Amino acid sequence: MSVRLDCPLCAAMVVDGADxxxxxxxxxxxxxxxxxxxxxxxAVQAALVAFGADALDAAAVTDAVFRLTPAESAQKGVAITSDARDDFYRWWLFVRTGGDGDAVAVLSAL
Ligand SMILES: [Zn+2]
Incomplete structure (x- = not known):
């Protein structure tokens, strides 16, 4: 298994070649x-729980994040992407809060 993930917010390689x-x-x-x-x-449902934002509606957040243009994603600091691995992939929700910012506030503002 070899996994690669690129950050959808800044295009940096996050992981390449991980198991x-x-x-x-x-x-x-x-x-x-x-x-x-x-x-x-x-993936959005799991991410909302991890970010402490599970009071938000996962279906609505999923819909909203897929509607964002790349410029809107960069401005809001939220994007969804999939990794690349041998024969399938998994989805990841990225949230950039800046410093000690609040992921719940970022996600609530979608
Ligand atoms: Zn990044």
């Missing part, structure tokens, strides 16, 4: 990524 991938943060822009599920809605 597997756990939630973490982009070393370049500091965005946290959570999720890691096989479908985008499942």
């Amino acid at each position: 597997d991938l756990a939630p973490g943060a982009c070393a370049s822009c500091g965005a946290r990524y959570e999720g890691g599920e096989g479908s985008a809605p499942d």
Whole structure:
């Protein structure tokens, strides 16, 4: 198994050649990524729990994040992407809060 993940917010390579991938943060822009599920809605649901934002509606957040243009994603600091691995992929929700910013506030503003 070889996993590669690029940050959708700053385009930096987050991981390349890993055996597997756990939630973490982009070393370049500091965005946290959570999720890691096989479908985008499942990944968003898992990420909302991890970010402490599970009061938000996962379906609505999934819909909103897929509607963002790259410029809007960069401005809001939220993006979803999939990793690349041998024969399938998993989805990750990236949230950039800046310093000690609040991921719940960022996600609530979508
Ligand atoms: Zn980044």
